[in-house]
Structures are given as structure tokens and as C-alpha cells.
Amino acid sequence: MGWSKKEKLGLACIAVALIALPFVLAMAGTAWVRITNFAVLFVLLSLGLNIVVGFAGLLDLGYVAFFAVGAYVYALLASPHFGLHLPFWLILPLGAAVAGIAGAVLGAPTLRLRGDYLAIVTLGFGEIVRIFMNNLSAPVNITNGPKGINLIDPFRLGDFSFSANSGALSGPIKYYYFLLLVLLAVIVINRRLQDSRIGRAWVAIREDEIAAKAAGINTRNIKLLAFAMGASFGGIAGGMFAAIQGFVSPESFILNESIMILAMVVLGGMGNIWGVIAGAALLSFMPELLRYTVEPAQKALFGRMLVDPEVLRMLIFGLALVLTMRFRPAGLWPETRHKRELDADRK
Amino acid sequence: MTGVLLEARNIGKKFGGVQALKDVSLTIRRGEIYGLIGPNGAGKTTLFNVFTGLYPRDGGEVLFAGRPLTLESPHTVAAAGIARTFQNIRLFGNMTARENVMVGRHVRTRAGVFGAILRTPAERAEEAAIRRSASELLHYVGIADRADDLARNLSYGDQRRLEIARALATEPQLLALDEPAAGMNATETVGLRQLIEGLRKDGLTVLLIEHDVKLVMGLCDRVAVLEYGEKIAEDVPEAVKNNPKVIEAYLGTSAH
Numbered sequence: 001m002g003w004s005k006k007e008k009l010g011l012a013c014i015a016v017a018l019i020a021l022p023f024v025l026a027m028a029g030t031a032w033v034r035i036t037n038f039a040v041l042f043v044l045l046s047l048g049l050n051i052v053v054g055f056a057g058l059l060d061l062g063y064v065a066f067f068a069v070g071a072y073v074y075a076l077l078a079s080p081h082f083g084l085h086l087p088f089w090l091i092l093p094l095g096a097a098v099a100g101i102a103g104a105v106l107g108a109p110t111l112r113l114r115g116d117y118l119a120i121v122t123l124g125f126g127e128i129v130r131i132f133m134n135n136l137s138a139p140v141n142i143t144n145g146p147k148g149i150n151l152i153d154p155f156r157l158g159d160f161s162f163s164a165n166s167g168a169l170s171g172p173i174k175y176y177y178f179l180l181l182v183l184l185a186v187i188v189i190n191r192r193l194q195d196s197r198i199g200r201a202w203v204a205i206r207e208d209e210i211a212a213k214a215a216g217i218n219t220r221n222i223k224l225l226a227f228a229m230g231a232s233f234g235g236i237a238g239g240m241f242a243a244i245q246g247f248v249s250p251e252s253f254i255l256n257e258s259i260m261i262l263a264m265v266v267l268g269g270m271g272n273i274w275g276v277i278a279g280a281a282l283l284s285f286m287p288e289l290l291r292y293t294v295e296p297a298q299k300a301l302f303g304r305m306l307v308d309p310e311v312l313r314m315l316i317f318g319l320a321l322v323l324t325m326r327f328r329p330a331g332l333w334p335e336t337r338h339k340r341e342l343d344a345d346r347k
Numbered sequence: 348m349t350g351v352l353l354e355a356r357n358i359g360k361k362f363g364g365v366q367a368l369k370d371v372s373l374t375i376r377r378g379e380i381y382g383l384i385g386p387n388g389a390g391k392t393t394l395f396n397v398f399t400g401l402y403p404r405d406g407g408e409v410l411f412a413g414r415p416l417t418l419e420s421p422h423t424v425a426a427a428g429i430a431r432t433f434q435n436i437r438l439f440g441n442m443t444a445r446e447n448v449m450v451g452r453h454v455r456t457r458a459g460v461f462g463a464i465l466r467t468p469a470e471r472a473e474e475a476a477i478r479r480s481a482s483e484l485l486h487y488v489g490i491a492d493r494a495d496d497l498a499r500n501l502s503y504g505d506q507r508r509l510e511i512a513r514a515l516a517t518e519p520q521l522l523a524l525d526e527p528a529a530g531m532n533a534t535e536t537v538g539l540r541q542l543i544e545g546l547r548k549d550g551l552t553v554l555l556i557e558h559d560v561k562l563v564m565g566l567c568d569r570v571a572v573l574e575y576g577e578k579i580a581e582d583v584p585e586a587v588k589n590n591p592k593v594i595e596a597y598l599g600t601s602a603h
Contacts, residue, residue, distance in 0.1 A: 189464050196463030196470070197456055197477070200442070204450045207439035214399060214433070216425035216454025216517045225460065335441075 018180060022173040033172040037244060039284035040179040041237050046264040046280035047186050047273065048233025053262065054271035054335075055199060056226035057206025059119040061258050062106070062126025066231035068133060068253035069102050070095035070238020072143060075248045078153040081144060088155040092239045099235025100228040102129075107227030111220055114209075126258050133250040148249025152242050162243070175244050182240070186233060190273050193229070202226055203271075267324055269331025278333050287317055352377045352412060352521055352552050353398075353429075359406035360393055360576075367393045368576045370407070375521065380543065380553045382567035382584070384560065386596060389573040391556045392434060395525055398554075399431045400424035412520060425454050430519035432510040434526045434556075440499035444490060444509050447498050448481035451516025484512040488542060504535035508542065522546065523554040528562055540566060564588060572596065 025032040049063045073095035077086045106125045110118055137145030154163035154171070155178065162178065163171045193199045201222045204212040213219050242248050260283065268279020294309040294316075324332065353375040360368040368390045375381045383391050396402045398409065400421040409416040411427055430451075439447050456477060462470035485491045488508040493501055498509060507527055514522055524543070528536045536559065543566060546553055557563045563570060564584040571581040574596040580587050587593055 192463050192466060193460070196474070197453060197458045198460055198463055200446060200450050201453055203442060203446075204439050204453075207441055208437050210401070210421075211433065211437035211439065212450070213421035214401070214425065214431055214437075215451050215513055216422050216430075217450070218420075218422045229460065 022176045026170065026173065030170055030172055033170070033176060034244075035285070035288045037172055037175050037179055039281055040176070040183055041241055041244075042261065042264060042284045043277050043280040044179075044183060044186055044237040044240075045234055045261045046268070046276045047190055048230045048237070049261050050230075050265050050271070050273065050276045051190070051193070051202070051233070052226050052230035053265055054276065055194065055202040055206065056223060057202075058223065058226060059115060059122070060227075060230070061119045061123040061255070061262065062129070063122075063230070063234060063261055064253045064255070064257040065106075065126040065129035066099040066103060066234030067238040067241065067257070068129055068250075069099040069231075070235030071242040071248045071252070072133060072149075072238075073098050073235070074239035074242040075149040075152050076142070078243070079149050080151050081149050085153055088153075088239070088243060089157075092236055095239040096232040096235040099238065100232035103227040103229075103231025103234075104224050106231075107224045111223060123255065123258070126253075126255060130250050130253050133253070143250075146250060148247060148251070150247050152246050152248065154246065155243050163246075172244075175240075179240065182236065186236075187273060187277075194273070198222065198225065263321060267321065267331060269334040271335035272331070272333055275331050275333030275335070279331065282332075286320065287313055290316055350377050351375070351410075353554075354410040355398070355407065356409075357407035358394065358397060358404055358409070360390075360397055360402060361405050366576055368397065368404075371573070371576070371578050372407075373571050373578060373581060375552060375554060376569075377520075377552055378547065378550060379568040380547055380555060380566055382563040382570035383554065383556045383573065384558075384563055384570060385573035390576040391573055392525060393576075394573070395431070395523060395554075395556060398424075399429055399523060422454065425517050425519075428518070428520035429523060430514035430517045430521070431523040432507070432514055432525055432527060434529060436503075436506050436510055438498040438506055438510060438513070440497065442498060443495050444485060444498055444501065444505075444512075445478070445481050445494040447509055448484050448512045448516045449477050451484075451513040452477045452480060454517050481512075481516065484515050485509075487515070488512040489538070504531055504538065507531070507535075507539065511542065519551070521552045521554060523556075525556050526558060527555070528557060528559045536562060 022033050022036065025036060045063070045067060048066070049060060052058050052060045052063070074088075074091050076082055077084050077091045077094070078088065106122065110121050113121060133143045134146050136143040143149070154161055155175070156162065160166075162174045165171060201212065201217045204215065204217060205219055205222060209219055264280040264283045265276050266279070267283060268277065269275025290313040291309065294312050295305065298305050298307070351374050355374075356372050358368055358371045359366070371390075371394060383394065385391050393402065397404045400419065400423065411429065416427060417423065439450060442450070456473050458470045458473050482491065482494065485494050488511055490501070490505050490508050490512070493505055498506065501509060511522070511524070511527070528539055531539060540562060543553060543555070555563065555567060567584055569582065570584050570587045572579050572587060572590075572593050579592045579596060580590045582590070
């Protein structure tokens with residue numbers, strides 16, 4: 001399927017905006033470029049989870065585990081911890097592969113489960129991975145336990161390092177462009193998968209598993225494929241997270257993160273790639289925006305701090321989520337299918 | 348003499364203490380419409396689910412096209428050439444009619460993840476072929492004009508037709524229809540009958556479970572009757588209609 005003229009024009013505008021964005025943000029402070037980078041990471045994670053939850057309809061509450069696997073693969077193979085310093089273009093795909101295998105391993109025992117039961121098992125899996133990272137420091141020190149792994153190598157291509165400044169290009173801005181490229185690739189892959197034989201099989205399983213079986217779909221393999229594909233995107237995001245951050249520890253991969261990623265998918269509109277991207281961007285930026293506005297706003301209004309900004313921030317954030325779900329239950333930007341269905345009901 | 352397509356020998360199925368099927372044997376010949384009738388709870392749908400791999404059987408064996416059917420799971424049965432529809436229609440509601448039929452092509456196509464991501468020429472050609480055959484099948488069952496509508500928004504009769512089109516997309520040798528006329532009005536039933544007759548004319552073998560006795564008797568070449576999980580008759584419709592056991596099963600014993 002191609003793009004319409006209007007879509008092309010819109011995309012061109014978005015592309016220009018995205019390319020100019022980091023320089024605009026850099027004027028407000030490099031912190032904002034970093035925040036944007038993390039937002040892109042979360043967009044990647046949401047797109048990965050969308051394959052599992054949005055396409056195949058398998059509720060996964062432990063998705064952050066694959067993010068963790070990708071991050072630790074990178075951290076272990078490119079840090080002084082083991083003295084290994086493999087190049088990033090080798091470890092990133094490797095991390096994706098390892099996370100993909102982990103996804104299939106999680107999928108295998110849960111094939112007969114759906115809905116709440118599946119959610120509980122995946123939640124457990126996410127916790128197991130985190131606890132492993134926390135405790136694999138003895139008798140052989142693999143993960144360095146809760147202290148985490150430090151001094152992780154940044155991306156490096158020959159003499160070109162992503163962490164150092166080169167002229168107008170600061171480290172975060174370089175990462176930003178790299179993330180943008182990866183994001184583009186992931187979007188293309190997602191769209192192509194969605195319109196393929198495999199993508200149709202995923203949606204068929206989501207819609208009616210028994211009918212999907214009767215129509216000749218090997219639901220076991222197709223579900224495992226959904227878990228593995230979704231997990232591998234998480235693995236790539238994890239590797240980039242480790243490199244950008246320069247430090248990983250089990251603390252970054254708590255259940256809250258899984259829930260946040262799921263909230264991004266659901267808020268944006270399950271199954272719709274653009275909706276998921278919007279949801280992830282919104283939920284990543286909103287807390288940061290609130291962080292920078294809540295305190296000055298209170299000072300300006302009341303002359304002093306009445307409510308702790310952190311508390312108020314989460315309050316507003318939660319309220320926004322509840323309101324969205326109340327007034328747009330299918331998400332901000334639902335899959336066209338669901339939208340058409342709502343329109344039909346209205347007739 | 349036409350050859351045998353499906354031969355079931357001594358099929359048994361128990362649900363806890365209930366013997367749902369007891370030593371059921373039947374043969375379906377190539378190119379015929381084979382009816383399966385019986386009072387409610389006689390085991391028709393159970394037999395159906397055993398044939399299509401949804402339930403494991405407890406005993407007996409099934410030969411399909413001369414080979415034993417392993418019946419390990421529904422998708423291998425579909426690959427072997429048995430397609431089915433469901434008594435309570437099971438479509439992919441949030442997919443369009445065309446997409447529903449395209450899913451039926453899954454078992455006869457091969458493209459994997461890498462083909463899809465790279466959009467290889469082979470994948471694109473296959474995808475175009477899937478699309479084409481889906482359109483043809485929608486046309487064949489008479490709902491080509493609804494191709495881009497969501498399955499859930501089709502009328503009841505059209506949903507039945509769509510389910511048949513999806514089943515046909517798997518290129519079956521045997522099409523098994525579970526009460527296709529249930530809930531249809533008179534006009535829809537006539538249309539369905541014409542559709543099934545057309546299938547036979549095109550050389551397909553049809554296994555039909557039906558409550559509408561008039562439809563079964565008018566349409567089927569041979570009919571089997573189940574009662575309490577046992578086959579009590581198997582013959583041409585005329586003979587079955589006059590079989591005292593069948594009359595008893597449907598109407599109860601006559602008063603003396």
C-alpha cells in the first residue's frame with residue numbers, strides 16, 4: 001500500500017520538523033534533547049509492545065524485561081566490567097536477537113493463556129528478569145547486582161564518538177539522529193508486517209483464536225513470533241538506552257516501566273502505529289513538561305509552594321489518563337478499523 | 348462409482364461421564380453432499396469438532412483421501428483439506444470481509460517475517476495472488492460488493508457467506524458446514540441452498556449438519572442420523588425419512 005499525496009506532504013513537514021527539532025530544543029537546554037531521546041526510546045518500546053498487545057491481542061505486563069535484556073547485553077559486551085568493548089553495530093542486533101529469544105521463551109509456556117492470566121504470568125516474568133539482574137553478582141559476578149554496570153561505551157564509529165561534542169553537534173543530538181533513523185526503520189517494519197500474511201494472522205488470533213485455528217493458522221508459532229518480534233524491538237531500545245545512559249542497573253526495569261509502556265500503547269490507540277507513537281510521545285513529555293511548569297506556576301499564583309511538584313505532577317498525569325480513557329476509550333488515535341466500527345454504530 | 352473421501356471408523360468421545368459419541372462409523376464419498384442430522388444433543392457438532400481437530404477423539408480412526416488423519420490440531424486438518432464453518436458464526440469482526448478471506452489463504456501461502464519486512468518480489472507476488480483469490484471468492488459467494496466492509500457490519504446471511512468464502516480459501520476437498528441455515532429467513536435459506544448446490548457442481552464434497560430437515564432432504568445425496576451419540580441410520584434421504592428408528596427418534600414412539 002502506498003502513501004496518498006496528503007500523507008506525503010504531511011510526512012515531509014514532519015521530517016523537516018524532526019530534523020530541526022534538536023537545535024530548537026538545544027536552545028532551551030541540552031536536557032530537553034536528552035528528554036526527547038528518552039521519548040524516542042519509549043516510542044520504540046511502545047511500537048514493540050504494540051505488536052504483542054495491539055496486533056496479536058496478547059496482554060503483556062512484563063515487557064520491560066526485554067528492554068532490560070537488550071540493555072544488559074550491551075552493557076556486558078561494551079564496558080570495563082568484563083573488559084569487552086565490542087562495536088555497537090554488532091551488539092545492537094545481538095541484543096535484539098537475545099531479547100527475541102527471551103520473548104519466545106516467555107511465550108512458550110503461556111500459549112494457552114489469554115487476558116488476565118497471561119498478564120499475570122508476563123508480570124511475573126518481568127519481575128524474574130529484574131531479580132536475576134539484581135542477584136547475578138555471586139558466586140560469579142555477571143551483572144554486578146544492584147550496583148549496576150558503569151562506564152558503558154558510547155556508540156563509536158572509528159574516531160567518531162557519539163558522546164563527545166563535535167562542533168554544533170552535541171552528543172545527545174547525535175544520538176537523537178541515530179534514534180530517529182532506528183525509529184524510521186521500526187515504523188517501516190511495523191507497517192509492512194501489519195499488511196502481511198503474518199500481520200493478518202496476528203489480528204485473526206486477536207479477533208477469534210478458534211476461528212483462526214480452523215482457518216489454518218498455526219496459532220502456536222504465530223503467537224511465539226509475535227512475542228519474539230515485539231521483544232526484539234525492546235532489545236534494540238535497551239541497547240541504545242545503555243549506550244546513551246552509560247550506566248544500567250536493575251532499578252531502571254521495574255514493573256512501573258512496563259505499565260507505563262502499556263499505558264502509552266492503550267492511550268494512543270492499540271493497533272494503530274501512529275496512535276501508539278503519539279501516545280508514547282505524549283506520556284514521555286507530559287511528566288517532564290509538568291516538572292518544569294508546576295513549580296513556577298504555583299509560585300506565580302500563590303507566591304509559595306502549596307503542593308509538592310512531584311505529587312501534583314503525578315496527580316495531573318493520572319487525571320489526564322483517566323479522562324482520556326473516559327472520553328476516548330479506544331485511545332486518542334484508534335486503529336481505523338475500530339473507528340469505522342464506531343461510526344457504523346452511530347448511523 | 349465415486350471414491351471415498353472420508354472414512355471414519357468407530358469414533359468415540361467422552362466428556363467426563365457422558366459418552367457423547369459411541370462407535371460412530373461413516374463414509375463420505377467424493378463429490379456428494381452428506382447430511383448429518385439428529386435431535387439436539389445427539390452429538391452432531393461433537394463429531395464435527397472431532398473431524399476438524401478441535402477435540403481429540405478417544406477412539407477410532409479417520410481416513411481422509413486414503414490417508415489416516417492425525418487430527419493433532421485444527422490447522423493441520425485445514426492443511427490436509429478439511430475446512431469448516433461454525434454454528435455460531437465466528438468471523439474476525441474487526442477485519443474487512445476481504446481480509447477475512449485473505450486469512451483463509453494463510454495455510455496455502457508461505458511468506459514469513461523477512462519476506463514481509465523486505466517486501467521481496469516473491470512476497471509481493473504472493474500477496475497480490477492472495478488479494479486476487481480473495482476477491483474471486485467473495486464474488487463466488489455473492490458478497491463482492493461488501494469486500495471492504497468490516498465483517499461485523501455484514502448482515503447475518505452475508506456473514507454466513509463470508510464464513511464459507513473464508514473456508515473455501517483454504518482450498519478444501521471437504522467443506523464442513525455446521526448448521527449454515529440456522530437463524531436464516533426463507534429467502535436467505537434459498538440463496539444458501541443455491542450456493543451449496545453450486546459447490547457440489549464445482550466438484551466439492553460437502554458435509555452438512557442441519558436442523559432444517561427440509562433443506563437436508565432436498566439437498567443431500569445421503570444422510571446419516573445420530574441419536575445419543577450413535578448412528579442409527581445412513582442412507583439416501585427417501586429411505587432415511589421412512590426409517591422407523593428415525594421417526595421414533597424425532598417424534599417419539601407411536602402410541603399403540
